[in-house]
Amino acid sequence: MNGAASLLVVNFIIAASFGVVFVVVAGHSRSRRPAYWIGAGYNVASLSAICELLVAYGFMPKLWALGAFSSVLIGMVLLGMGIGDLYRKRLAGWIICAFVGASVCLSYLIFDLHRGTPLQAFLYQTPFAIVLLVSAASVLPFRKRSSIDRFLGILLLITGLHFFAKAGLAVIAGAGTSARDYVHTDYAIISQSMTAVLVVAVGLTLLAALILEIMSDQRDESDTDTLSGLFNRRRFERTVQSILERSPDGKHAIILCDLDHFKTINDTFGHHTGDLVIREFGRQLLHHLPPHAVAGRIGGEEFAIFVPDTETDMAVGLAQTLRSATMTLPGLPATLQVTASFGVASLTSPANIAEAHRKADMALYEAKNAGRNRVKIAFGRA
Structure with missing residues (x-):
């Protein structure tokens, strides 16, 4: 197993672990639904690592490549839904479904394009960038922003823009001539490393925001008369x-x-x-x-x-x-x-x-x- 494949395994473990942690935290937070959405997002996104490995070492690479794209995209959308719930910026369900469907169709249509060309690279990465930039837009204008909210908004903005950087890197460094070649390229090692860092950073920041909320609620409960509410x-x-x-x-x-x-x-x-x-x-x-x-x-x-x-x-x-x-x-x-x-x-x-x-x-x-x-x-x- 080469370096990129090892990073895929690491990313799978990280994303799945965050998914479990957010589900556990949801049971103790008043923001239960957002925490469940976020946990579901990490769990679904973790499946992309398995799909990427099956692209390289299994049969039907096109099917698994679509699975890798879809699991990352749906995971990010679920994450964005959780963030939108948390900051009271919800998108209509039909808009979300239409966007996911159109993006998956786009991924199917560009699969046979030569990898590493500007058209293929930017069309592939743009849906991911859009989801995270929309999430950043949910956080940054939030009226009651704390320092952790501002940091999360900036981090989401950077993470969204980094997908455009990944597209440019794919053009410069090369992403292989086919989907099977991806895990054997230097681009894959750099891409997976960047993703691991940002996945951890976003997950820890969201976790910190929810834990601070739980601590605030517990402090309020200890300082509030439960009978009168005063x-x-x-x-x-x-x-x-x-x-x-x-x-x-x-x-x-x-x-x-x-x-x-x-x-x-x-x-x-x-x-x-x-x-x-x-x-x-x-x-x-x-x-x-x-x-x-x-x-x-x-x-x-x-x-x-x-x-x-x-x-x-x-x-x-x-x-x-x-x-x-x-x-x-x-x-x-x-x-x-x-x-x-x-x-x-x-x-x-x-x-x-x-x-x-x-x-x-x-x-x-x-x-x-x-x-x-x-x-x-x-x-x-x-």
Whole structure:
């Protein structure tokens, strides 16, 4: 077995391994479907190595040559579908099927052309380049690009363009006079080496993107109260501190909230209903809060809201809106009326965050002592 044939075996093992890994990762990622597409793409593309070896050492070289071309192309298309799913840039199924069919027909038509001519080389490599350049176009304009997204987009762009370079190399170095000659040429060694490097690079980058997503989800789960869907106390305090560091001179507001008679709700209607109250109230908070606000569940029936760059009167208006919303929580027993009390305090200095919290807490207890189901304002600024 010569060098090119050995590289074909190596590429088969690499692609098949990536295929298995992506299928395993799919079971742990919220991007399950994209991961399955990508894994399927690598598994299908790995078959091209077997087909290339059968072209050189088996019977019916034309059939296996079409198999090699089709498996690489379909594998790349599946990879592109996974990337499109991951970055919300999906192509219509009929476009994909039409492109694959036309490309396979093109490969059949050019099979008997003299290998290594510019026409044959560029017609053969262009479909591969198109698939990866379309994938790059799915990633690069993505609005929420991270550094790993930018790197992936550039890598896909380079990988797509490298197929044109391979076509030029086939013309310069020669790809043999027939399909059987391919694995015995220097061009095959260079081509398979380039492919191995790029296959590994793209696979590792996609794998890193999915693993980072899994890690982010796990971090969010550990920082999120599963019942209300809001931040837990630790995440809430850390997020507020981060906002204050970015905007130390702003006027902010803190709202503390306590569900009224929550123990009675649990004792009368059961803990299931109490959990339902917490869950629905959390949804109401998320629905009514402005995008820049932060909300957390800091105790059993206690909630905290931080509204950056907001005057006290606006925060009071928000608290009144939330107070009204608690009286119409959906999905609760008809005889159950849920209300909440609110305390509002202003904050002008990050150093006084504890004092602002204390003032909001005092205002909250004033609201409860005054009969509950109302909003009270702490006097003075912290």
